[in-house]
Amino acid sequence: MSKPIVDCPQCGKKSEWNTDNLFRPFCSKRCRTLDLGAWASEEYQIASEPELDDYSSSFEDPESRIDEAKPRLH
Numbered sequence: 475m476s477k478p479i480v481d482c483p484q485c486g487k488k489s490e491w492n493t494d495n496l497f498r499p500f501c502s503k504r505c506r507t508l509d510l511g512a513w514a515s516e517e518y519q520i521a522s523e524p525e526l527d528d529y530s531s532s533f534e535d536p537e538s539r540i541d542e543a544k545p546r547l548h
Contacts, residue, residue: 477490477491478490479491480499482500482501482502483505483509484505484506484508485505487501
């Protein structure tokens with residue numbers, strides 16, 4: 475039975491999926507390292523729904539209420 479052939483996620487090179495390749499699913503250490511670097515520099519992001527904190531208004535933020543505490547001069 476032959477091993478499946480997969481595309482390297484980094485460079486697209488075809489390689490056999492087997493336990494001899496310590497870098498699978500990547501074809502080489504170089505491709506694995508490049509992919510790790512892309513994650514570390516936040517080139518890849520996992521999409522998610524925005525949190526309430528992402529859109530909080532100034533009325534909910536106590537730090538932005540500083541003007542309300544100041545006495546008004548007429």
